[in-house]
Amino acid sequence: MTVDKERQLRLSSAEDVVLIRQAVRQWSADLGFSLVDQTKLVTAASELARNAVIYGGGGEARIRTLARNGRLGIQVTFQDNGPGIADIEQAMKDGFTTGSGLGLGLGGAKRLTQEFEIESNPGEGTRVTFVRWR
Amino acid sequence: MTRIPQILKQHESELLEEWIAAQKGAVGPKSSLKRDGELREQAHSFLNLLQQATQPGNVTNTESAEWQPVRGFLSEFSSERARQGYSPTETATFVFSLKQPLFQRLQSEFPSDPAGSAEETWAATRMLDQLGLFVTEVYQKSREEVIIRQQQEMIEISTPVIQLWAGVLALPLIGTLDSNRTQVVMETLLQRIVDTGSAIAIIDITGVPTVDTMVAQHLMKTVAAARLMGADCLISGIRPQIAQTMVHLGVALGDITTKASLADAFAAALKKKRLMVVDERV
Amino acid sequence: MDRIPILKMGDLLLVTIQVDMHDRLAMSLQDDLTDKIVSGKARGVLIDISALDMVDSFIGRMLANIASMSRILDAETVVVGMRPAVAITLVELGLSLRGVRTALNVDQGMTLLRSFGAEG
Numbered sequence: 001m002t003v004d005k006e007r008q009l010r011l012s013s014a015e016d017v018v019l020i021r022q023a024v025r026q027w028s029a030d031l032g033f034s035l036v037d038q039t040k041l042v043t044a045a046s047e048l049a050r051n052a053v054i055y056g057g058g059g060e061a062r063i064r065t066l067a068r069n070g071r072l073g074i075q076v077t078f079q080d081n082g083p084g085i086a087d088i089e090q091a092m093k094d095g096f097t098t099g100s101g102l103g104l105g106l107g108g109a110k111r112l113t114q115e116f117e118i119e120s121n122p123g124e125g126t127r128v129t130f131v132r133w134r
Numbered sequence: 135m136t137r138i139p140q141i142l143k144q145h146e147s148e149l150l151e152e153w154i155a156a157q158k159g160a161v162g163p164k165s166s167l168k169r170d171g172e173l174r175e176q177a178h179s180f181l182n183l184l185q186q187a188t189q190p191g192n193v194t195n196t197e198s199a200e201w202q203p204v205r206g207f208l209s210e211f212s213s214e215r216a217r218q219g220y221s222p223t224e225t226a227t228f229v230f231s232l233k234q235p236l237f238q239r240l241q242s243e244f245p246s247d248p249a250g251s252a253e254e255t256w257a258a259t260r261m262l263d264q265l266g267l268f269v270t271e272v273y274q275k276s277r278e279e280v281i282i283r284q285q286q287e288m289i290e291i292s293t294p295v296i297q298l299w300a301g302v303l304a305l306p307l308i309g310t311l312d313s314n315r316t317q318v319v320m321e322t323l324l325q326r327i328v329d330t331g332s333a334i335a336i337i338d339i340t341g342v343p344t345v346d347t348m349v350a351q352h353l354m355k356t357v358a359a360a361r362l363m364g365a366d367c368l369i370s371g372i373r374p375q376i377a378q379t380m381v382h383l384g385v386a387l388g389d390i391t392t393k394a395s396l397a398d399a400f401a402a403a404l405k406k407k408r409l410m411v412v413d414e415r416v
Numbered sequence: 417m418d419r420i421p422i423l424k425m426g427d428l429l430l431v432t433i434q435v436d437m438h439d440r441l442a443m444s445l446q447d448d449l450t451d452k453i454v455s456g457k458a459r460g461v462l463i464d465i466s467a468l469d470m471v472d473s474f475i476g477r478m479l480a481n482i483a484s485m486s487r488i489l490d491a492e493t494v495v496v497g498m499r500p501a502v503a504i505t506l507v508e509l510g511l512s513l514r515g516v517r518t519a520l521n522v523d524q525g526m527t528l529l530r531s532f533g534a535e536g
Binding site: 320321324325327328331332333355358359360361362363364365 | 495496498499500501503504506507508512513518519520521523524525
Binding site: 014015017018021022025035036038039040042043046047050094105107108111112 | 436437438439440469470471472473474500501502504505508509510511
């Protein structure tokens with residue numbers, strides 16, 4: 001797996017969530033993803049970016065382009081400084097929320113991507129990474 | 135030090151003639167071989183590139199950098215032939231038929247040294263075998279690309295969305311639905327719904343041989359997406375044995391309207407639009 | 417702060433969302449609309465989202481909330497113009513927007529709203 005391009009974005013406000021969406025849209029369009037795939041990527045990024053801002057007290061996002069076995073992909077990582085997630089399995093379930101949302105964030109974002117990884121320890125923040133291949 | 139590059143250089147024109155003759159002999163008179171001029175040109179460029187590549191003395195490892203031009207040439211040659219419909223044999227013969235003329239030259243070059251001649255022949259065999267296999271590999275890949283492109287085209291022509299009435303679309307599906315095709319079908323239908331402003335769409339699956347859990351799920355997702363956009367989907371043409379399989383598999387279509395035939399679904403669509411078909415004779 | 421404009425046509429309110437909305441903008445639209453429904457005695461709300469290239473769970477929830485709140489205030493809401501790619505993504509996300517009425521375009525949305533008026 002090689003990395004061609006990488007960009008880091010700050011995540012601290014609602015406006016930053018919009019900037020992440022625009023960046024993911026631009027990158028996935030440049031990589032030649034279909035319109036539906038672009039929309040899935042942008043939507044997944046929006047869910048996770050908002051999680052990081054609201055529940056994680058902010059952090060940063062990193063977008064990278066990947067190439068593996070002749071396929072192109074996009075990887076987005078979100079790292080927040082929040083309290084972390086105690087029970088990841090429970091948090092992935094639809095309907096689970098500690099805030100006022102519908103609780104579709106994590107589980108929904110996973111369904112929109114092909115590879116999904118979440119690392120979290122109480123007190124050490126949360127890191128979520130997803131990948132979608134073209 | 136191998137003498138192959140030297141032989142290639144000294145006997146270039148004889149080798150070229152003998153090789154072209156060998157190619158014609160190998161594939162027979164009925165073959166679809168190119169016009170003489172084009173074949174000669176390709177054979178000529180290949181011999182030139184071969185001579186340059188062998189110059190540094192490495193004839194048995196065609197993966198190395200000095201062989202790049204030869205491989206580039208063969209790769210283009212092979213994919214072109216694959217696209218033009220040549221058989222793999224005809225394509226690989228281009229390389230393999232150089233063996234005979236080259237081996238003859240190698241033997242006559244070493245009249246008093248059978249061991250040297252055998253060694254050179256072995257090196258030349260390895261070289262041409264590697265190149266021949268490379269040609270076959272590229273040929274195979276190019277054919278696969280052709281097949282993938284044709285599959286894509288087939289998916290596109292196999293999703294005819296037709297307008298039955300102002301505001302009523304129909305999508306008669308024929309053949310097996312796999313995940314890839316269903317996705318294209320789904321997107322095509324939804325886009326046509328927007329383009330035509332049709333609030334009713336009928337998905338007819340009379341021509342679909344089996345409906346498994348995955349296909350049913352795709353159908354339900356399509357209907358759900360259409361609903362979000364403000365259009366209703368009806369599903370028609372569920373054959374008795376498909377209905378049985380679906381029940382056995384535990385596949386439910388939820389609250390989707392289903393009709394036995396496309397005609398029934400069309401009648402339901404008209405009713406929804408508060409339209410009526412009248413028999414004028416009555 | 418930016419606000420999304422709300423047009424009034426008779427007893428209908430018309431909103432066209434044309435920007436990539438951040439969450440506070442979505443929340444203020446929700447507040448503004450409920451205020452306008454009451455002050456303008458509106459019976460119907462039409463929200464055109466044909467310019468939106470994505471709807472995530474937050475925006476989806478805002479649309480559902482507007483529909484529920486307006487119903488309590490005796491006005492019907494119709495969301496029109498959702499793009500196919502957005503609809504496919506919402507289904508995959510698991511959002512069905514139950515309780516939100518939808519139409520393909522502004523024309524069909526207006527017809528739908530008028531038909532409610534005729535019944536009520």
